[in-house]
Amino acid sequence: MSKGPAIVIVGAGQAGTAAAIALREAGWQGLIALIGNEALGPYERPPLSKATLLEETDLGPKLLVTPERLAELSISHFQGRNVVSIDRAAHTVTLSDGTQLAYERLLLTTGARPRRLSIPTAEGSRVAVLRTYADALVLRRFISPRRKVVVIGGGFIGLEVAASAVARGASVTVIESGPRLLMRAVPSSMAELIKAKHERSGVRVETGATVERVGAVEGRSKVILAEGRTHLADLVVVGIGAAPNIELAHAAGLAVNNGIALNEMLATSDPDIFAAGDCCSFPHRLYGERIRLEAWRNAQRQGAVAAANILGANRPYDDVPWFWSDQYDETLQIAGLYREEHFPVSRNLGANGRVVFYLAADGRLVAACGFGSLGAIAKEIRLAEMFIGRRLAPKVEALADPAVNIKSLLI
Numbered sequence: 001m002s003k004g005p006a007i008v009i010v011g012a013g014q015a016g017t018a019a020a021i022a023l024r025e026a027g028w029q030g031l032i033a034l035i036g037n038e039a040l041g042p043y044e045r046p047p048l049s050k051a052t053l054l055e056e057t058d059l060g061p062k063l064l065v066t067p068e069r070l071a072e073l074s075i076s077h078f079q080g081r082n083v084v085s086i087d088r089a090a091h092t093v094t095l096s097d098g099t100q101l102a103y104e105r106l107l108l109t110t111g112a113r114p115r116r117l118s119i120p121t122a123e124g125s126r127v128a129v130l131r132t133y134a135d136a137l138v139l140r141r142f143i144s145p146r147r148k149v150v151v152i153g154g155g156f157i158g159l160e161v162a163a164s165a166v167a168r169g170a171s172v173t174v175i176e177s178g179p180r181l182l183m184r185a186v187p188s189s190m191a192e193l194i195k196a197k198h199e200r201s202g203v204r205v206e207t208g209a210t211v212e213r214v215g216a217v218e219g220r221s222k223v224i225l226a227e228g229r230t231h232l233a234d235l236v237v238v239g240i241g242a243a244p245n246i247e248l249a250h251a252a253g254l255a256v257n258n259g260i261a262l263n264e265m266l267a268t269s270d271p272d273i274f275a276a277g278d279c280c281s282f283p284h285r286l287y288g289e290r291i292r293l294e295a296w297r298n299a300q301r302q303g304a305v306a307a308a309n310i311l312g313a314n315r316p317y318d319d320v321p322w323f324w325s326d327q328y329d330e331t332l333q334i335a336g337l338y339r340e341e342h343f344p345v346s347r348n349l350g351a352n353g354r355v356v357f358y359l360a361a362d363g364r365l366v367a368a369c370g371f372g373s374l375g376a377i378a379k380e381i382r383l384a385e386m387f388i389g390r391r392l393a394p395k396v397e398a399l400a401d402p403a404v405n406i407k408s409l410l411i
């Protein structure tokens with residue numbers, strides 16, 4: 001059993017690593033144990049569906065922090081080890097190798113895992129998901145010229161894999177059971193633009209198509225659709241969403257509600273245990289509801305705010321949600337939370353793309369979604385974030401007119 005006051009962090013991903021660094025930078029002098037079950041140093045996930053699949057040679061994961069920096073900050077990184085239980089009364093966690101660590105405060109940053117197909121899948125078929133660097137290496141091996149890739153699920157990860165695979169010369173089909181792509185997070189007008197971009201790039205997109213089972217034929221996978229059509233594939237990639245890793249928290253008796261349930265200070269139902277990132281849900285003041293996000297910036301910022309609150313800052317987490325996705329040479333960025341009932345205002349940026357702003361019934365800007373060239377979209381979305389955060393209600397005509405600099409509307 002280790003000695004001295006310790007902050008133990010379960011999960012060495014984006015949120016956990018950001019928190020570990022923030023704790024040290026904020027002056028925490030005690031032990032920091034960062035425990036991760038992957039056999040690698042902490043790394044970034046966004047490149048896994050982008051650069052990692054496109055590079056000619058395997059350059060390794062993009063590290064969040066070097067081992068040297070971890071050593072410099074005296075952060076003890078326990079690599080390749082699972083935390084298997086939490087004893088809240090004794091304030092200890094137990095690792096898969098039997099090690100016990102005492103904590104003064106505990107931070108759970110266990111992330112999420114890909115949802116799997118719940119349909120029959122034949123032995124010998126090659127069905128993969130993408131969450132880890134190890135997963136990305138599997139995809140890399142089977143994505144190459146003349147290979148056939150079927151992506152099940154027209155969400156962000158599926159579409160990024162499709163874009164990377166077609167860029168590597170593979171023949172790609174995306175199968176989506178919903179009536180359109182990106183049903184959960186993106187308005188239909190934007191989803192149409194993205195679909196058109198994929199089709200122009202050579203990806204076949206089939207919406208309203210349900211996969212019934214995956215068979216295996218002579219070393220290839222056979223994707224069988226409900227209406228009887230089939231696709232033969234060298235690789236089937238499943239991108240049908242992710243589920244938060246809540247089992248450890250649940251077994252310890254912590255409240256769970258679409259993720260580990262937190263208050264606005266990111267504390268769990270146990271005041272000595274905090275959480276951050278994809279694994280948790282929290283009440284958001286701008287939306288008046290409990291939300292869970294799966295986004296890089298959210299993980300990074302929540303990790304830092306959880307660290308501050310562990311040290312007593314008492315700071316509510318109320319960042320405007322923000323997400324980006326790269327599709328070919330264009331970027332998709334979303335600020336805020338879009339809902340079907342919001343009023344859309346479209347701003348056409350010509351060759352640079354389009355932004356759609358979403359207004360609530362009281363005229364407040366609550367979300368914005370842009371697709372196009374990085375420079376143009378990033379600027380508009382950054383300004384939209386400020387409007388959303390300050391609960392401003394800009395004039396519809398001004399938002400719609402690309403000649404009006406949105407910055408001039410900020411008061």
Ligand SMILES: Cc1cc2nc3c(=O)[nH]c(=O)nc-3n(C[C@H](O)[C@H](O)[C@H](O)COP(=O)(O)OP(=O)(O)OC[C@H]3O[C@@H](n4cnc5c(N)ncnc54)[C@H](O)[C@@H]3O)c2cc1C
Binds near residue numbers: 045130245325
């Ligand atoms: C392929 C891919 C592409 C993405 N692209 C984008 C993008 O373009 N834009 C964007 O905004 N977001 C993107 N994301 C999302 C973003 O990467 C995640 O939101 C972010 O990584 C979440 O960080 P996290 O720390 O909550 O979880 P993770 O980074 O998943 O880290 C959690 C870690 O905890 C470990 N763990 C779980 N349970 C235990 C346990 N009991 N003991 C020890 N370790 C444990 C997990 O194995 C994992 O290593 C992408 C994600 C993926 C997978």
